[in-house]
Amino acid sequence: MRLTAEISYPAGAAAVGRMLAETSFVDARDAATHPVSHRSEVEGSADGAFTVRSTRTMPTDDVPSAARRFVGETLELxxxxxxxxxxxxxxxxxxxxxxxxxxxxxLRAELRLRPDGEGACTETMDGDLRASVPLVGGALERAAEPAVRAAIRSEERVGRAWLADRRP
Known part of the structure; x- marks a missing residue:
């Protein structure tokens, strides 16, 4: 299933790049999704290339029962x-x-962070959500899509608040 999304930020691309490389932002982003537990690490720095790894253990209360039988009471993202x-x-x-x-x-996606004039930027995601289960893969993809979109909207809210708290 093709998945695309945009996040608009009221800050320049350099400031948002620094935010994305901050462990405190990643922790806040992950905590906003209400995980049972989470951990993260950032390798590299905002001055250059960097990699962010995070693991969230999520409850499956909102997962449709047909999909829940595949993952149990929690799942690890x-x-x-x-x-x-x-x-x-x-x-x-x-x-x-x-x-x-x-x-x-x-989910595998390409990311782009681009300036949108002065003091604004857009992060875009363009990728594919795949569930490789015969017969029910499409249903699992459709069941996962709302959660992915909710996480993207949550990241936007957390990012905007994080940037607002750090304005001079």
Whole structure:
């Protein structure tokens, strides 16, 4: 299933790149999804290329019962975001992979962070959500899509608040 999304930020691409490389932002982003537990690490720095790895153990209360039998009462989401070094204007390219532990579901996406004039930027995600289960894969993809979109909207809210708290 093709999945695309945009997040608009009221800050320049360089500032958002620094945010995305901050462990405190990643922890806040992950905590906003109400996990049972989470952990994260950032390798590299916002001055260059960096990779963010996070793992969230999520309750499956909102997962349709047909899908819940594949994952149980919790599921582990492993997310890896890899970003290039910034261009002169702060623009970056990257990739995102989200794997669901214990389930054959994966999201692979291209990421782009681009300036939108002065003091604003847009992060875009363009990828594929795949569930490799014969006969029910499409149903699992459709069941996972709302959760992925909710996580993207949550990241936007957390990012906007994080940036607002750090304005001079």
């Amino acid at each position: 492993r997310q890896t975001d890899t970003w290039s070094a910034p261009a002169a204007d702060g623009a970056r390219d990257g990739t995102m992979t989200i794997e669901v532990g214990g389930a054959p579901v994966v």
